[in-house]
Amino acid sequence: xxxxxVESALVTSAETPRKPTIRDVARVAGxxxxxxxxxxxxxxxxxxxxxxxxxxxxxxxxxxxxxAARSLATGRSGSLAFxxxxxxxxxxxxxxxxxxxRGATEALAERSMTLxxxxxxxxxxxxxxxxxxxxxxxxxxLLVSSHESDALLASLVAAGVPTVCxxxxxxDLAIPHVAIDEVGAAREMTAHLLAAGHRxxxxxxxxxxxxxxxxxxxxxxxxxxxxxxxxxxEQGSYKRSSGDAAMTRLLERAPDIDAVFAASDVxxxxxxxxxxxxxxxxxxxxxxxxxxxxxxxxxxxxxxTTMRQPWSQISSTMVDMVLDVIEGHPREAVVLPTTLVExxxx
Amino acid sequence: xxxxxVESALVTSAETPRKPTIRDVARVAGxxxxxxxxxxxxxxxxxxxxxxxxxxxxxxxxxxxxxAARSLATGRSGSLAFxxxxxxxxxxxxxxxxxxxRGATEALAERSMTLxxxxxxxxxxxxxxxxxxxxxxxxxxLLVSSHESDALLASLVAAGVPTVCxxxxxxDLAIPHVAIDEVGAAREMTAHLLAAGHRxxxxxxxxxxxxxxxxxxxxxxxxxxxxxxxxxxEQGSYKRSSGDAAMTRLLERAPDIDAVFAASDVxxxxxxxxxxxxxxxxxxxxxxxxxxxxxxxxxxxxxxTTMRQPWSQISSTMVDMVLDVIEGHPREAVVLPTTLVExxxx
DNA sequence: TACAGAACTGTGACCGGTCACAGGATCCTG
DNA sequence: CAGGATCCTGTGACCGGTCACAGTTCTGTA
Numbered sequence: 001x002x003x004x005x006v007e008s009a010l011v012t013s014a015e016t017p018r019k020p021t022i023r024d025v026a027r028v029a030g031x032x033x034x035x036x037x038x039x040x041x042x043x044x045x046x047x048x049x050x051x052x053x054x055x056x057x058x059x060x061x062x063x064x065x066x067x068a069a070r071s072l073a074t075g076r077s078g079s080l081a082f083x084x085x086x087x088x089x090x091x092x093x094x095x096x097x098x099x100x101x102r103g104a105t106e107a108l109a110e111r112s113m114t115l116x117x118x119x120x121x122x123x124x125x126x127x128x129x130x131x132x133x134x135x136x137x138x139x140x141x142l143l144v145s146s147h148e149s150d151a152l153l154a155s156l157v158a159a160g161v162p163t164v165c166x167x168x169x170x171x172d173l174a175i176p177h178v179a180i181d182e183v184g185a186a187r188e189m190t191a192h193l194l195a196a197g198h199r200x201x202x203x204x205x206x207x208x209x210x211x212x213x214x215x216x217x218x219x220x221x222x223x224x225x226x227x228x229x230x231x232x233x234e235q236g237s238y239k240r241s242s243g244d245a246a247m248t249r250l251l252e253r254a255p256d257i258d259a260v261f262a263a264s265d266v267x268x269x270x271x272x273x274x275x276x277x278x279x280x281x282x283x284x285x286x287x288x289x290x291x292x293x294x295x296x297x298x299x300x301x302x303x304x305t306t307m308r309q310p311w312s313q314i315s316s317t318m319v320d321m322v323l324d325v326i327e328g329h330p331r332e333a334v335v336l337p338t339t340l341v342e343x344x345x346x
Numbered sequence: 347x348x349x350x351x352v353e354s355a356l357v358t359s360a361e362t363p364r365k366p367t368i369r370d371v372a373r374v375a376g377x378x379x380x381x382x383x384x385x386x387x388x389x390x391x392x393x394x395x396x397x398x399x400x401x402x403x404x405x406x407x408x409x410x411x412x413x414a415a416r417s418l419a420t421g422r423s424g425s426l427a428f429x430x431x432x433x434x435x436x437x438x439x440x441x442x443x444x445x446x447x448r449g450a451t452e453a454l455a456e457r458s459m460t461l462x463x464x465x466x467x468x469x470x471x472x473x474x475x476x477x478x479x480x481x482x483x484x485x486x487x488l489l490v491s492s493h494e495s496d497a498l499l500a501s502l503v504a505a506g507v508p509t510v511c512x513x514x515x516x517x518d519l520a521i522p523h524v525a526i527d528e529v530g531a532a533r534e535m536t537a538h539l540l541a542a543g544h545r546x547x548x549x550x551x552x553x554x555x556x557x558x559x560x561x562x563x564x565x566x567x568x569x570x571x572x573x574x575x576x577x578x579x580e581q582g583s584y585k586r587s588s589g590d591a592a593m594t595r596l597l598e599r600a601p602d603i604d605a606v607f608a609a610s611d612v613x614x615x616x617x618x619x620x621x622x623x624x625x626x627x628x629x630x631x632x633x634x635x636x637x638x639x640x641x642x643x644x645x646x647x648x649x650x651t652t653m654r655q656p657w658s659q660i661s662s663t664m665v666d667m668v669l670d671v672i673e674g675h676p677r678e679a680v681v682l683p684t685t686l687v688e689x690x691x692x
Numbered sequence: 693t694a695c696a697g698a699a700c701t702g703t704g705a706c707c708g709g710t711c712a713c714a715g716g717a718t719c720c721t722g
Numbered sequence: 723c724a725g726g727a728t729c730c731t732g733t734g735a736c737c738g739g740t741c742a743c744a745g746t747t748c749t750g751t752a
Contacts, residue, residue, distance in 0.1 A: 019482065021708055032732045037710060045730055064481035068417030069708035072737045077414065079462075098444070105465055109474060114462050114483070116425075119451055128455060135410035136365065137460070241645050273647065276622065299587050301619065367738055378702045383740060391700055415738035418707045694752090701746075710736085718729080 020061040029057035040065065079114045080104075080322060081138040083129065085145040085152055086121060094238055094266050095294045096311070100144055100166065103315025111323070126152050134159050140322040142166070142315075146210045146238065162325040164318045168211040176331040178317045182211055185307050185338040186219025189261055189289050192305075192340055194223070198259035198287055202232040204246045204271060206263040210238075216263045216291065232257070236267045243270025251278055258286060259346065265290035265297045265306055272300075272345070287346035293339075302344035310336050366407040375403035386411065425460045426450075426668060427484040429475065431491040431498055432467060440584055440612050441640040442657065446490055446512065449661025457669070472498050480505050486668040488512070488661075492556045492584065508671040510664045514557040522677040524663045528557055531653050531684040532565025535607055535635050538651075538686055540569070544605035544633055548578040550592045550617060552609040556584075562609045562637065578603070582613045589616025597624055604632060605692065611636035611643045611652055618646075618691070633692035648690035656682050 022040075026033040031050050039046050039054050046054075057063070071077050082104055084097065101117070108115050116138055120126040130152060133141060140162035143153060156163050157173055165177035193201050203220045206213030213235070221228050231253050236242035243262055247270065250257060260275075262268035268290030272282055280286045282302065290297055293308035313336055321331045368386075372379040377396050385392050385400050392400075403409070417423050428450055430443065447463070454461050462484055466472040476498060479487060486508035489499060502509050503519055511523035539547050549566045552559030559581070567574050577599050582588035589608055593616065596603060606621075608614035614636030618628055626632045628648065636643055639654035659682055667677045 022710095023708080033709085034711085034732060034734095035730085038731090041710080045728095047730060050730080064477070066418070066708050067481070067483050068414050068423065069737090070710075071414030072412070072418050072739080073708080073710040075737075082463075101463070102465065105463055109471075114478075116460050117428075117447070117451055117463050119448065125455075131410070132460075135413070137413050239645070241647070244647065299585070301587065301590065368740095369738080379739085380702060380704095380741085381700085384701090387740080391698095393700060396700080412738050415707090416740075418709080419738080419740040421707075696751085697749090699746100699748075701744100703742105703744085705742090706740085708737105712733105712735090714731100714733085716729105716731080718727105720727080721725090722723100 019066075020063045021066070022063070025054065025057045025061055025063045028061055029053040075136075076326075077137055077139050078112070079116050079138050080108060080319070081116050081118045081129075081133060081141045083118045083120060083133075083141050083143050083152075085126070085143065085147070085150055086119075094264065095296055096264075096292055096309075097144065099294065099311040100315050103312040104142055104319060106312070107316040107319040111319075120152060130155055133161055140164070140326050142318050142322060146206070146212060162322050164322040164325070164331075166314060166318060168215070176321050176325060176333055178314055178321065178334045178336060179211070180309055180336055180338050182215035183219035183222070185291075186216040186261075187223040188338075188340055189291070189307050190220045190223035192342075193259045193261060193287060193289060193346060194227075196259075196287065196346065199227065200229075200232065200254065200257045200259070201227075202234070202250045202254065202257045202260040204243055204250075204260060204262040204267050205233060205235050206238055206267075207235065212263055212291075220261060229254075236263070236270075238264050238266060240266050240270040240273070243267030244274045245270075247271035247274035248278075251275075251280075259289070260286060261289045261291075263291050265292045265294045265300075265304055268304055268306070268345075269296060269300055283345050289346040293341055297341070297343065305343045305346035306341050308339040308341045310338070365412075366409045367412070368409070371400065371403045371407055371409045374407055375399040421482075422672075423483055423485050424458070425462050425484050426454060426665070427462050427464045427475075427479060427487045429464045429466060429479075429487050429489050429498075431472070431489065431493070431496055432465075440610065441642055442610075442638050442655075443490065445640065445657040446661050449658040450488055450665060452658070453662040453665040457665075466498060476501055479507055486510070486672050488664050488668060492552070492558060508668050510668040510671065510677075512660060512664060514561070522667050522671060522679055524660055524667065524680045524682060525557070526655055526682055526684050528561035529565040529568070531637075532562040532607075533569040534565075534684075534686055535637070535653050536566045536569035538688075539605045539607060539633060539635060539692060540573075542605075542633065542692065545573065546575075546578065546600065546603045546605070547573075548580070548596045548600065548603045548606040550589055550596075550606060550608040550613050551579060551581050552584055552613075553581065558609055558637075566607060575600075582609070582616070584610050584612060586612050586616040586619070589613030590620045591616075593617035593620035594624075597621075597626075605635070606632060607635045607637075609637050611638045611640045611646075611650055614650055614652070614691075615642060615646055629691050635692040639687055643687070643689065651689045651692035652687050654685040654687045656684070 022036045023033045026036045030053060035046060035050055036054050039051055067078060082101060105115050118129045120129040133156060141156060143163055143165045163175060165175050168177060168179045205217045208214060234246035234250050236246045260271055262271050268288050272288055275282055275286055282288050290304045290306035293306045297304035297306040317334055324331050368382045369379045372382045376399060381392060381396055382400050385397055389397060413424060428447060451461050464475045466475040479502060487502060489509055489511045509521060511521050514523060514525045551563045554560060580592035580596050582592045606617055608617050614634050618634055621628055621632055628634050636650045636652035639652045643650035643652040663680055670677050
């Protein structure tokens with residue numbers, strides 16, 4: 001009956017039936033709009049009868065909250081930026097960005113928040129992204145970048161925008177971030193290859209200005225100890241073709257290589273391309289290990305032995321952290337564990 | 347001087363200096379907030395002097411518009427959904443989704459709108475996405491799906507949500523969409539292979555419930571004419587491993603194959619994996635052609651001959667179309683041209 | 693000179709929530 | 723039984739824009 005009343009009111013009062021508001025719900029439930037609002041925000045100080053009436057009214061009217069009105073009143077946008085400061089190339093070529101994106105989308109959906117994707121590859125884009133974020137269109141930023149120091153990061157922090165990074169920001173800023181034990185993971189993989197009897201283990205490192213590039217090299221070097229040989233190290237750019245090229249150079253310089261550890265799965269796959277062209281069998285002639293467990297590792301043939309990063313945990317932790325920071329609770333950096341996944345190539 | 351007044355007012359009235367509003371700007375410029383608002387929305391009926399004063403005031407106060415307030419007043423959210431109705435796997439494995447995402451992000455940034463990424467792979471996700479969109483959190487939807495009929499699509503259309511699809515929605519609904527001439531493009535590639543002297547041309551088709559799967563097969567069949575042979579057709583799932591598997595089956599059934607046309611670059615690369623394992627040289631023994639020009643095609647070694655889809659044009663056209671629909675201007679479907687890109691494999 | 697209409701401007705209602713505040717009811721406690 | 727605490731509720735101001743409307747000035751034309 002109240003439902004009918006509301007329906008006819010809507011139909012008669014406007015040709016386009018307006019979406020029900022909190023006041024419509026209140027009228028149907030026979031309470032005030034304040035009570036409805038309270039129920040919507042946790043339901044404290046609402047009597048059981050009122051709760052029941054309001055819940056019924058919400059169901060019968062098909063009420064959904066108006067996001068813009070809530071934002072205006074609370075000063076919160078209800079969204080986070082997933083900020084990628086990479087050239088577009090990398091987004092396409094390395095599946096780990098998609099993994100992080102997916103994880104963050106899920107973690108936010110659980111909290112009824114949304115993800116705004118921002119890509120800042122060029123300088124013009126960086127500027128517009130900065131304006132956008134500083135204007136308060138998002139409550140916080142998930143900064144995803146493989147490169148360690150970033151002018152954008154500094155300016156976001158200076159502007160007081162709650163920000164969390166993936167990977168280690170190696171600048172001196174103390175930004176909350178979630179990372180893995182890069183050095184330890186690289187040591188573990190190197191030790192695994194050594195334990196399998198390999199002695200001439202090459203490394204295809206990442207770029208020097210990325211934590212993954214520097215620290216995985218450090219771990220490899222530490223574990224190799226006396227066996228460390230500069231000629232066994234090449235640098236790639238995290239792209240497949242760079243893995244291929246690096247492997248080709250390594251084979252020329254050191255044909256006696258019996259294993260190769262690549263700082264990413266994508267480069268490992270590129271290395272396998274080169275090894276195949278050179279007629280080396282994997283893993284019989286040369287063992288290959290990757291890093292990331294990026295999905296590619298499992299579907300590649302043969303499946304890659306790799307160091308798994310807990311992607312969905314990384315993204316959900318980042319979301320948790322930035323939400324805490326938004327609430328005013330400062331957060332420390334978090335280091336998550338990695339797992340060596342032994343498949344066919346090493 | 348007026349600026350100083352505003353600044354001190356802000357500082358004294360609140361410990362946290364509030365962000366300047368349209369009324370602050372108006373006070374500094376010595377006009378009413380209505381005039382500021384008019385300038386912000388196109389600047390019609392604003393005198394040159396007022397315009398100048400307001401622009402100076404905006405610059406001196408550092409004013410940026412409050413998105414939530416504008417949304418509330420206009421009933422527009424200023425954002426579009428990029429809705430992906432695919433299992434997560436495909437987003438990771440096929441670069442074309444990243445290409446579309448990137449293009450849409452750019453096209454929207456130009457219009458100061460934002461992109462909300464929604465992924466509806468599971469049924470639970472579909473439901474929450476539907477609630478979200480119907481609640482009016484976005485002004486329109488860019489539906490990206492390779493599969494042709496989609497319950498979600500039907501319900502969005504029923505709810506009157508402005509929606510544009512990529513690819514052909516083969517249901518009976520007349521949804522605006524942007525597509526390519528699938529049949530014509532497939533004919534063109536097949537003709538190219540025939541012209542190069544190949545006679546036993548295999549096809550690795552896409553899934554039957556996708557336009558790309560059905561229509562590219564149709565074009566291939568039409569162009570092959572009398573040479574069409576059912577045993578030369580295999581179906582894949584657009585994944586690399588499925589291209590590999592399909593090629594393996596084809597080689598068993600028809601060892602005399604001298605060319606293969608894959609309905610996506612990713613599957614073409616998978617096919618090359620299989621051909622290499624079988625000891626066939628590409629393109630010397632078997633020519634390979636892909637479809638999409640997904641970025642993978644260029645970086646693969648050897649670089650893939652493929653049919654280029656105009657990705658950035660596709661995404662910007664989709665954005666244009668959905669914005670038109672939002673404005674109340676119905677749009678027809680658009681068919682964009684493809685280009686045969688000859689590289690090393692065919 | 694009068695007057696229509698264009699160009700410009702200010703005012704205030706409104707969008708749909710949140711939240712502070714002022715009560716009212718009920719219950720416990722001294 | 724007074725009086726305070728606790729629980730619950732309604733009221734209305736407020737967030738920062740947009741937009742309809744009314745009013746003013748200015749120009750051009752009869």
